[in-house]
Amino acid sequence: MYRAYKTGDGNYKDLKGFCKVTTLEEVSKHDYKLTPGIYVGARDVEYGEFQFEEKIEELRIKLLEQFEESNRLQERIKEDLEGLY
Template sequence: MIALPGQLFYNTGIPACLWFLACDKENSGFRDRRGESLYIDARNMGVLRRDRTHRELTDEEVRKIAETYHEWRGEKIESGKYEDVPGFCKAATLDEIKKHDYILTPGRYVGFEEAEEDDEKFEEKMERLTTELLEQFRKSEELERKIKENLAGLGYEL
């Protein structure tokens, strides 16, 4: 199951999910995944393009989703590349799905992406950020003054 971002389709702005169902048969050439489901959370993928109201998946994002699926399916049984990626994909067993009362939302299974550790102490970070913000305010005031001068030189006083 793949959870897609909102604004991906022209006829609706709501997010959608794609479900792929497979009937595993012996000697199909695929890894036996009976009793397991693959969840991919692609809700945060895509970029706003063209009219700034519709989202598009990049070729790289489509490739990442497709490769994840094919690695999980193990199109060659000796292929064993698939790994769960926190925040993106998870192969859940029927027992895990049962523990979640059979709720099939990918975000419930894939969890959250691992965040980088921030070793900077809160007080030090706030001091640094407020100093940077104050400097940006000063630059903003200078730019505003220059713009007003330039407009006045053109005969447009503010």
């Protein structure tokens, strides 16, 4: 990307969510903030409603399992600490 932009060989193009050439005018409109997301944006991700709901459910189950594991480890640490005295 950098070389394509720097050499000006015509191969450079903005890629949403990855890179973008902007103007000083646009940067000034954003109070000279250089946070990439302001200019680059986020790439479009297409999820069907079913896929999205399925993924959320999968993540919810995984998170609950991790909570259980965290609680188990916390109890084990408490027991180990109590065993020191």
